[in-house]
Amino acid sequence: MKRLITLSSLRDNVPNEVEAIPESVIPARFKRESKVWIPAFAGMTVATLAMTVIMVALLFLPKPAFAGSITGKVNFTGTPPQMEQISMNADPVCAGLHSEPVYAETVIANSNGTLKNVFVYVKEGLEGKTFPAPTTPVTIDQKGCHYTPHVFGIQIGQPFEILNSDSTLHNIHSMAEKNKQFNLGMPIQGMKLTKKFDTPEVMAKIKCDVHPWMSAYIGVLPHPYFGVTGDDGTFEIKDLPAGEYTVEAWHEQYGTQTQKVTVGEGPASVEFTFNG
Ligand SMILES: [Cu+2]
Numbered sequence: 001m002k003r004l005i006t007l008s009s010l011r012d013n014v015p016n017e018v019e020a021i022p023e024s025v026i027p028a029r030f031k032r033e034s035k036v037w038i039p040a041f042a043g044m045t046v047a048t049l050a051m052t053v054i055m056v057a058l059l060f061l062p063k064p065a066f067a068g069s070i071t072g073k074v075n076f077t078g079t080p081p082q083m084e085q086i087s088m089n090a091d092p093v094c095a096g097l098h099s100e101p102v103y104a105e106t107v108i109a110n111s112n113g114t115l116k117n118v119f120v121y122v123k124e125g126l127e128g129k130t131f132p133a134p135t136t137p138v139t140i141d142q143k144g145c146h147y148t149p150h151v152f153g154i155q156i157g158q159p160f161e162i163l164n165s166d167s168t169l170h171n172i173h174s175m176a177e178k179n180k181q182f183n184l185g186m187p188i189q190g191m192k193l194t195k196k197f198d199t200p201e202v203m204a205k206i207k208c209d210v211h212p213w214m215s216a217y218i219g220v221l222p223h224p225y226f227g228v229t230g231d232d233g234t235f236e237i238k239d240l241p242a243g244e245y246t247v248e249a250w251h252e253q254y255g256t257q258t259q260k261v262t263v264g265e266g267p268a269s270v271e272f273t274f275n276g
Contacts, residue, residue, distance in 0.1 A: 068265065070245075070269065074233050079276055094145030094168060097144045102146070114229065114232065116230060119250045120228070126225065126245070133158045134158050142165060142208070146214065151228050153218070154218055159196060160196060163192050173206070174204060177204070179201055241263070244261075247260075254274040254275075
């Protein structure tokens with residue numbers, strides 16, 4: 001008698017669980033096929049792992065190009081000389097701009113025992129490196145018959161903007177010895193001129209031919225690593241590549257001092273002391 005095979009009878013004969021095949025009996029050719037897949041998964045894992053390791057490492061690595069800054073201060077010991085009071089009576093416009101006495105800025109000792117207007121810069125250690133000139137100008141203002149700032153730095157090729165904020169004639173005269181000198185009359189309030197320097201010079205003196213009490217000093221450098229002490233006597237030279245440097249501090253009356261400074265993977269600090 002013929003047995004009728006139906007779909008349901010076939011389904012009923014399928015075992016519920018398939019017994020696992022021992023690995024030892026799997027023919028070699030299937031094992032090889034399986035190995036094709038394993039490296040693919042393994043590759044993804046390795047790539048993901050490597051990427052994670054690199055990302056974590058980047059978080060902890062110091063920035064190699066900009067290793068650190070030099071911070072410091074310039075101390076002052078002794079008694080500061082009394083600064084000469086400036087008489088502006090020769091130009092009534094200038095005199096009329098001040099209700100308080102005005103003093104020369106040659107030596108300004110701060111109340112915390114430090115010295116203002118010291119130009120601090122990297123003198124040696126950057127040879128062979130080039131630094132593009134910033135397009136942002138450095139501005140000197142003739143205001144109140146007075147130069148602001150009195151001491152400052154500029155990079156070679158950086159625009160040097162000269163402004164006259166006074167309603168009187170100023171004649172800005174560069175007394176530079178290494179750079180080309182200029183001598184410019186600026187008779188109109190709001191007048192603006194722009195010059196550039198092309199050679200390193202520490203420092204180039206500026207004076208006014210109309211008002212003999214007006215003077216300023218400019219540190220012209222081929223790099224951006226300089227600072228000037230302010231009212232607290234501190235300075236900062238930012239983002240300096242790791243290396244060994246000679247740092248010089250220049251003061252209008254007290255001359256220069258140098259120190260060796262090493263910038264490693266963190267900030268370095270240095271102090272100078274000028275004696276009055
Ligand atoms: Cu002047």
